Amino acid sequence: MIATFLDIPVTFSPHKSLNSSSGVIRSRDLRCCSKEEMAEELSGVTHPRRIKVRRGEDKIQTVTVLLTFDSPKSPDDISIYTEGKHLQHLERTIQLCVNDVQKWVSENGFRFSVSKTTCVHFHRQRIYTEPALHLDGQPISVKVRFKLDYGSVIYGSAKKHVLRALDPIHHQGLRIALGAFRTSPIKSLYAEAGEPSLEHQRMKLAFNYVLKLKSLPRNPCHEVVFEAPLSDFSAVTKSEPNLVANTFEHFKNANISLNIIDNLHVQCPPPWEEHNITVDISLTKENKENTSEVAYQKEFFWIMENFSNHYAVFTDDSKLEEKVTAAAYFREHPDRSKATRLRDGAFVFSAELEGIALALTEIKKLTKYHKNFIIYSDSLSALQAVQSKNFKVIDIRRLYNLIRKFPPYVHISFVWIPAHVGIQGNENVDKLAKAALNRTPTSGKLICYSDLKPKINTYIKSV
Numbered sequence: 001m002i003a004t005f006l007d008i009p010v011t012f013s014p015h016k017s018l019n020s021s022s023g024v025i026r027s028r029d030l031r032c033c034s035k036e037e038m039a040e041e042l043s044g045v046t047h048p049r050r051i052k053v054r055r056g057e058d059k060i061q062t063v064t065v066l067l068t069f070d071s072p073k074s075p076d077d078i079s080i081y082t083e084g085k086h087l088q089h090l091e092r093t094i095q096l097c098v099n100d101v102q103k104w105v106s107e108n109g110f111r112f113s114v115s116k117t118t119c120v121h122f123h124r125q126r127i128y129t130e131p132a133l134h135l136d137g138q139p140i141s142v143k144v145r146f147k148l149d150y151g152s153v154i155y156g157s158a159k160k161h162v163l164r165a166l167d168p169i170h171h172q173g174l175r176i177a178l179g180a181f182r183t184s185p186i187k188s189l190y191a192e193a194g195e196p197s198l199e200h201q202r203m204k205l206a207f208n209y210v211l212k213l214k215s216l217p218r219n220p221c222h223e224v225v226f227e228a229p230l231s232d233f234s235a236v237t238k239s240e241p242n243l244v245a246n247t248f249e250h251f252k253n254a255n256i257s258l259n260i261i262d263n264l265h266v267q268c269p270p271p272w273e274e275h276n277i278t279v280d281i282s283l284t285k286e287n288k289e290n291t292s293e294v295a296y297q298k299e300f301f302w303i304m305e306n307f308s309n310h311y312a313v314f315t316d317d318s319k320l321e322e323k324v325t326a327a328a329y330f331r332e333h334p335d336r337s338k339a340t341r342l343r344d345g346a347f348v349f350s351a352e353l354e355g356i357a358l359a360l361t362e363i364k365k366l367t368k369y370h371k372n373f374i375i376y377s378d379s380l381s382a383l384q385a386v387q388s389k390n391f392k393v394i395d396i397r398r399l400y401n402l403i404r405k406f407p408p409y410v411h412i413s414f415v416w417i418p419a420h421v422g423i424q425g426n427e428n429v430d431k432l433a434k435a436a437l438n439r440t441p442t443s444g445k446l447i448c449y450s451d452l453k454p455k456i457n458t459y460i461k462s463v
Contacts, residue, residue, distance in 0.1 A: 020046070021071060026064045033181075041181040044069045079179060083194075091131045094119075102136055114138045120177065122194065148198060153209045156202040157246070163198070170198050200460050206247045207456045211449040214261045215394075226258075254459035260343055262446035266397045269389075275403050279387035281416040284380060293421040300423050303415060310374035310413060311366065313359045314425040317351035317379070318433035324348065325436040326355035328362065329429035336362055337429075339436035340445070347451045352379035353395040354445075355433075356386070356414075360402045363412070373412045378419035378426060386414055394448060 030038065038048040047068040052059045080097050084090050105112060114135050119142045121131055133140040148166060156163070174189045175182065190197060196204065213222055251258060269275075283299055304312075314329040324346045327339035338358040342351055356375060363373050377383055390396050403412065417423055419430070 021069045023067050023069065024051075024064060025067060026062075030065055031061075031063050037181070037183075038065065038067075041183065042067065044071060046070045079176065081177060081179070087129060087131060091133065094131070095133055098133060098135060098140075112136070114140070117141075118143050149201065149205060152202045152205050156206060163202075166198055196460070200463075203247075203250065203463075204456065204460055207250070207460075208453065210247050210251070210258075211261065211452060211456075214258050215263045215449040217263050218265060250459070250463075254455060256452055256455055256459075260446055261449045261452070262394060264446070266394050267401065268391045268397055269400045269404060273404070275400065276406070276408065276410065277386075277403060277412045277414065279383055279414045281380060281383055281387075283416055283418065288418055296418050296421040297423060300417060307372075307374045307413060307415075310372040311363075311370045312374050312376065312425065313363065314376045314429040315352070315355035315359050315379075316377070316419075316426065316429040316433050317348055317355055318430065318437060319348055319351070320434075320437050323437045324351045325433045325439070326351040326358060327429050327433035327436060328355050328359035329425060329432055330362065331425050331428075334428075337432055338362060339432050339439075341436050341439045341441045342445055343441050343447050345451060345455060346447045349379070349381055350395060350448055350451055352377065352382040353385075353393075353399065355429075356382065357395070357399060357402065360399060360412075364402070364406065367407055367410050371409050371411065373410070375412065375414050376417050376423075376425060377414065378417055380416055383414050383416050 033041075035048050035050070039045055042048070045067050049066045049068075051062050051064040051066060053062055054060075078101065080094060080101075082090055082093050102112065112135060117135055117140050119131060119133050119140050121128075121142055130142045133142075148170065171186060171189060174180070174193050174195065175184065178189065178192055180189060180192070189195075195201075210225070213219055213225055216222060280303075283296070283303075286296070286299070312331045314331065316327055316329075318325045318327075322344035324342045324344070325339060326342065328337060330336040338361075340354065340358065342354060356377065359375050366373075385393055385396050386399065389400070391400075406412075417426055419426060
């Protein structure tokens with residue numbers, strides 16, 4: 001750059017129009033923001049101007065803002081987000097928005113890069129389906145949780161001032177995902193995104209790690225964590241207590257005992273082994289809201305007609321606050337019916353599987369007299385787990401190990417029926433399960449480690 005031209009001093013200044021670009025946005029979130037805030041918080045914006053409309057003699061500000069950027073090239077990054085409870089609705093909403101944006105950029109000579117486009121799915125479900133989104137006919141990749149989660153059980157025992165260095169990274173990620181201002185309070189970011197702080201997230205992951213490790217006695221780390229003295233975890237002078245030692249202290253404060261966790265090793269059935277069972281969930285095709293009780297009863301009588309040569313058993317569970325019970329009702333021989341109360345805090349899913357286990361245990365005694373059995377259950381999740389052979393669930397492994405001991409000529413059918421529609425067997429087992437709520441919990445019955453997670457979440461929110 002020259003300073004003089006023919007001995008004449010020369011100065012340079014940016015062109016007012018050729019070195020900038022403009023764009024229009026419309027957002028209710030900007031209604032209360034001043035020009036100074038928008039210029040400071042919106043990246044690359046130099047001069048925001050709010051559009052006004054005249055109504056009579058008054059000028060009224062709208063939610064439409066004309067933005068001037070400090071670059072001749074307009075911003076090429078965009079984020080779209082939504083929230084809700086139903087994934088299919090959210091997926092359709094985002095896809096329609098993506099289609100509209102893709103149509104606009106195509107008509108105006110732009111192009112989005114599919115490889116640089118990602119979808120981040122935030123959820124709290126144990127069993128979930130990732131959203132299927134497409135851009136220009138190609139699938140959009142879905143990212144898993146952020147990398148700060150990985151290895152947190154190990155690095156979580158570092159000094160607190162060291163761990164705080166990660167917080168700004170987390171906060172910046174939330175601001176990008178939410179489109180929030182830099183001055184937005186941190187707590188409001190957590191509330192808007194439904195995300196815990198990194199400290200609480202590390203605590204939760206440590207809780208879950210210890211719980212799962214407790215249920216796996218053959219894991220190489222089990223002996224180190226649960227059988228070594230706690231003093232070994234803080235052997236280094238002037239060091240922070242190890243994350244494991246801190247977690248044990250939190251378990252104590254949360255009044256959660258690790259001794260009630262089911263840690264018995266249950267052999268997984270061989271994958272090549274066939275089992276003489278069938279699962280029928282055809283009644284789920286009917287919409288319960290639009291189907292009368294009489295219609296369901298007719299469908300049930302039709303099923304009974306087809307399985308008239310089967311010995312019928314009904315299973316159910318009942319829950320009242322922390323109390324959970326399971327029951328199995330034998331229609332032909334009510335005196336064989338069984339009911340038990342699980343440990344307080346057990347999941348309804350675990351209780352449903354326990355009811356099926358009660359039925360199978362008693363059925364084994366009847367295999368000398370009957371060949372065909374049918375188990376009616378109103379738990380769709382339990383029957384789907386049986387049908388899919390979800391051996392990750394220890395109770396499913398136990399059920400199949402019970403079935404493996406049956407004679408080869410025995411056949412068992414599992415049928416889903418709706419609850420509380422006047423089916424006599426289902427009503428009887430429901431009464432049996434509710435009556436067991438007043439019993440003492442079975443001392444020898446342990447519970448799955450995942451059943452304690454709600455207590456952990458409640459404790460973390462309270463600290």
